[in-house]
Amino acid sequence: MAVHTQKRARWGPDILRLAGRLPLAAAALAVWPLAIVAAAGYAAAWLRGWPASRLGRQAGWTLPMTAVWIAAESARGWRALTLDPVRDGASGWPHLTALTVARTFLLVAPVTIPAGLALAALVWAWRINTVTHRLDAFRGSGVPR
Secondary structure, eight states: OHHHHHHHHHHHHHHHHHHHHHHHHHHHHHTHHHHHHHHHHHHHHHHHTOOHHHHHHHHHHTHHHHHHHHHHHHHTOHHHHHHHHHHHHHTTSSSOOHHHHHHHHHHHHHHHHHHHHHHHHHHHHHHHHHHHHHHHHHHTTTOOO
């Protein structure tokens, strides 16, 4: 009986941690093109050892594509500019096939690529900062190097 109680006590924090991550997973699923670009940018920075500023510069280099897209959409009117990303993002959900997923990603790419790279740069900068501070705290704790 005591072993069962100990297992349940150990599983409590794991279940709470999982429950805390479910809203994040639901939000990533809702904006999946942005999540894909952010994850790819984060992975590239991690594997290559890039600083976060490099991802930020790459996001800046993709802004002309967004400017051209905004100019083309605004020529059709302000409603097209504001509603097309929503319609394009929702168009891939009714029939999930590889073709509709690719089409949806390409339709929202001018907006999601710069935003995803900027998000990846922010997350990567936060991660590097966290690791650096933990290492500094570890080195300052009296533990020999």
